[in-house]
Amino acid sequence: MINPVLPILFLLVVSSASLAQKSAERQFALRVSVDTLRNHVQTLVKMGNRWGGTPSGNRSARWVAATMKRYGLTAEVEQDPQRLVYTHERWTLRVVNPSRLRRLIRNDWLAGFSPSLVPTTALLADLDVDNMDLTGKAVVTDRLVTEDLYEELAKKGAIAILSFAPGDSTIYPDWAMITPLPASQSNAIPLYNISYRNGSVLRNELSRGTSIRIALSSRTVIKEGAPKTVVGRIRGTGAGRYIVCAHGDSDAGGPGADDNASGVAGVLEVARVLSTMVQTRAIRKPVHTIEFVVWGSEYYSSEHFVRRQGEELRTIRGVLNYDQIGTGATRNCIYFEANDVPHNKNLLSILNSIGEQYAGRKGFWQEATTNPSQGGTDSYVFLPEHLSRLDAPLVLIPSVTIYTAAWNTLRRIPQTEGWSSKAWKGPQDTVVIDFSRYYHSSRDVPELTTEREPFNMVWAVKAVGISLLRLAWE
Structure with missing residues (x-):
């Protein structure tokens, strides 16, 4: 015959454990x-x-x-x-001319594994309009910079890329989506990620015939870590x-x-x-x-x-x-x-x-x-x-x-x-x-x-x- 007290004791033990669990969760x-x-x-x-x-x-x-x-x-x-890692110690990116655009670029970000670039200035070109003679120019684009596109622009003599990918006004309107370059110590030119609004203004100015000169630099350490x-x-x-x-x-x-x-x-x-x-x-x-x-x-x-x-x-x-x-x-x-x-x-x-x-x-x-x-x-x-x-x-x-x-x-x-x-x-x-x-x-x-x-x-x-x-x- 089962002792009638045992089920009661079991219920008391279970109830006590449940209360202790609830108390611990509440305290946490x-x-x-x-x-x-x-x-x-x-x-x-x-x-x-x-x-x-x-x-x-x-x-x-x-x-x-x-x-x-x-x-x-x-x-x-x-x-x-x-593995190969990078540190961006500093970078600069701003419009020099026309002066009315000098404060345009904000919330930009240098892409991972971008190489160092001594302070310089360059004319800006729109990749979709002027993609032939890029020697010494910086290029602006709303395309995602694939490895093939990157190599193509470097071979054509571009000194930097400004990307406002994905080129969608509803995503990253005033800040940059950060896209990296391949992990390498031999990347040829830096990639600057900029906002959709900044990229659109630059592209529109170029389409109206405005000559835009930018100042840019980067200081990067790429090594094993x-x-x-x-x-x-x-x-x-x-x-x-x-x-x-x-x-x-x-x-x-x-x-x-x-x-x-x-x-x-x-x-x-x-x-x-x-x-x-x-x-x-x-x-x-x-x-x-x-x-x-x-x-x-x-x-x-x-x-x-x-x-x-x-x-x-x-x-x-x-x-x-x-x-x-x-x-x-x-x-x-x-x-x-x-x-x-x-x-x-x-x-x-x-x-x-x-x-x-x-x-x-x-x-x-x-x-x-x-x-x-x-x-x-x-x-x-x-x-x-x-x-x-x-x-x-x-x-x-x-x-x-x-x-x-x-x-x-x-x-x-x-x-x-x-x-x-x-x-x-x-x-x-x-x-x-x-x-x-x-x-x-x-x-x-x-x-x-x-x-x-x-x-x-x-x-x-x-x-x-x-x-x-x-x-x-x-």
């Missing part, structure tokens, strides 16, 4: 600091583009490691193999581990406040709050180790991390990657990607549940949803297709990305069958992906992104922190 949410997140972004952007293997990237890695240690984590800096990845840990009592990560560089080479200083700030804030809660005994040590990783270079560093791990990859129970958690143009939504990967189901189900449970509460998101794969970020390095290319053990590692905006235009993609969210206000068969107006641009700066919507970072920190409380303490 209350401890998240919007000011700390904002300050981290500001600090990182002031260091430059944080490109892995450059002085800026090295400063960033040292600062991230020191910050993790200050929060009570163990922290190591792992050096990746050398080793990106540095920072790994901080809250050690657990068991053998498993979860990874919370973000790429530490501005991969486009611009200021990179949203992409991806916001992600680094998110990693550090999750680490700070959880570490503080463990140290103050608000919660016990986790069962599974939590690793907080800031990649020196997007993709490159996560790939080399995977190569170094080898069989240790089998201990990873999940990867939660931050990429662009600092802004959004049209929605107040947090996204969890990628729900079309079957072995992501359990991890994304927990994130989806959190998204639904907390949506609309004070201090949380208004909308939340999972979405299919879009690619283009470090979480994909841990999926089987990428692991096979790296000759790594083929293990099924749940790997997702958390973000609040992506790309530079609104996207609508079909929702994966079987996935829906009560926290999504749009059509259940479609996911509308919010975007950043300043994606990969010269104006991805705090005052236009993370300072305007710091609550986006807060949401992302709360979502991941609460998910870890449900996962790493099980």
